[in-house]
Amino acid sequence: MMAKDDRFRITFLGATRTVTGSMHRLDVRQHGFLIDCGMFQGRRHESMHRNRNLPLKAVQADALLLTHAHIDHCGNIPTLVKRGFVGNVHCTSATADLCGAMLKDSARLQLADARWLNEKYADDPNWEPIEPLYDEDDVKRAMERFIPHDYEEVFELSPVAHAHFIDAGHVLGSASAIIDVKLNGHRRRVAFSGDIGRRNMPILRDPIPPQNPDYVVMETTYGNRMHAPSELMQDQLYDVIKTALSRGGKIIIPSFALERTQEIVFALNQLRKAKRLAAIPVYVDSPLAHNLTQVFRRHGECFDSETIAFDDEHGDPFGFDMLTFVNSVDESKQLNEKPGPMIIISASGMCEGGRIVHHLRNSIEDDKNTIVIVGYQAQHTLGRRIVERHPRVRIFGVDRDLFAQVRVLNAFSAHADRDELLWWTDACGSQVRQHFLVHGDEDQSQAFQGHLEQRHKRAVVPRENEVIDLVY
Ligand SMILES: [Zn+2]
Known part of the structure; x- marks a missing residue:
């Protein structure tokens, strides 16, 4: 004993x-x-x-x-x-x-x-x-x-x-x-x-x-x-955006505020600096994601050598000419009125709450728009129903036709x-x-x-x- x-x-x-x-x-x-x-x-x-x-x-x-x-x-x-x-x-x-x-x-x-x-x-x-x-x-x-x-x-x-x-x-x-x-x-x-x-x-x-x-x-x-190799993240994103932009609509990316959003912003920044991404507006519509991104900027000691090299050459990995962080509710609502093409990255990641739900409501019935899924979607969430391409999905108590394109990127994990x-x-x-x-x-x-x-x-x-x- x-x-x-x-x-x-x-x-x-x-x-x-x-x-x-x-x-x-x-x-x-x-x-x-x-x-x-x-x-x-x-x-x-x-x-x-x-x-x-x-x-x-x-x-x-x-x-x-x-x-x-x-x-x-x-x-x-x-x-x-x-x-x-x-x-x-x-x-x-x-x-x-x-x-x-x-x-x-x-x-x-x-x-x-x-x-x-x-x-x-x-x-x-x-x-x-x-x-x-x-x-x-x-x-x-x-x-x-x-x-x-x-x-x-x-x-x-x-x-x-x-x-x-x-x-x-x-x-x-x-x-x-x-x-x-x-x-x-x-x-x-x-x-x-x-x-x-x-x-x-x-x-x-x-x-x-x-x-x-x-x-x-x-x-x-x-x-x-098994996942697709993480090296494919940027290329997968590029391919999807290129196709989506050719339709002229909005690209809606439901994203987790911590890490996934900063990864996507950094990938878009790299594409922009490499002149692969045209001058289209990119909005990060999540005050939490904005606050977290500021924490990222303060903690360069956690970055890998690629990010440090990018920072040395171009400055802020999480900021570029076409990028806007949207904080107020009014600014967020104004995005609904603006015509595409544009990219909107918003929380929450599984589409269950937050500003993303408004963007989905406004975009889901137009086949020019594209919804890009970059994270795990649990069962019984709106995100999962979109991934499964249900022809009609319920948003804020109203059934809507899922006419927007849906693309799922599997390298993001x-x-x-x-x-x-x-x-x-x-x-x-x-x-x-x-x-x-x-x-x-x-x-x-x-x-x-x-x-x-x-x-x-x-x-x-x-x-x-x-x-x-x-x-x-
Ligand atoms: Zn974790």
Whole structure:
């Protein structure tokens, strides 16, 4: 029986057999460290219940290590602080800055959501009005706990545990969290992958696999799928735009505000500088994307050599003569009246809310226009119905004919595919005792477990709330 003082264990609190709500806890002796505190995004009732009722094991952790600024990894930190978490939130400096904007936007959405539901059910005698999950003040209090670090900078978590971040190449500032533990004379390394990016992605450096970890907790979003090579991103975009422009209409690109928007803007900038893109107006219609782009400009230390070289030669990778960031609602509405050709990049990425829905409503019934899909579209979203080319789609409660062209670009992904994940695990070295496969739908994680076992590597797919003792 292990003495209480010699605890060395992982508890899987979220993102087990699913891709949302990332949260794990590592216990080393009497200290507990949380890795990520993501928002659970799924069916409304389940999401509401899970996000509001954070487990004590999360709230009472001594510190939080945050891998990156996506909401399914950081989105519930304000709730954590609201419920009484008093530790520090460690992350890279770019992640801290991005989180400031992402969490503020999330607070705005929580408020809008609560208002909408309370109005919708105002006449229902059984409806108990709900409060937003958190507000901007909660975000401010949460941000005060953030401690920014450089990549590779070692910091102390407890007398026997130290940590550092390495580049995960997934979004700006993204990291794998490495925790080094010294217990009873043994040194052990536990690596939490965070989300793993792809090699040769624009803007970002390639992911760096952890060196000689003993235990690996890793994502498996695409544990059994392959993407088109990321080098094709710019060419795919160019081909689609060239064809779309020949029709003379508008090009509507629903895009995630973080990373995908900056990738597309940078690709268009490169095409423009290479004189391949004609002088047509490009609008980024998303205040959040604008704020995040400003964070990108401040964090050139995260760029790859290609982006640095571009910056040296041409200046700002995220600005060019035909590009306008649209902030006010009035300016956004004015775009409806303007004739094409033009390119509009707008959030949200799955067409479920935000300004993109207005642009789709105004463009979808004209066959001169083109809708360009550059990101994953979950089931039951407007984006998915467009990808599947339903002849009629419902927008703001009205059925509309889908006459616009629809083009799907498959080279855009911020997640490693199966072979890239296998490359990453091979590069970790041979001393890994166990891989814990998380952040994947069950079929993806289990298929990847099979791929690792074929390579004589040990792997398990943990269940939610499973506690696993590690051997030191
Ligand atoms: Zn992510």
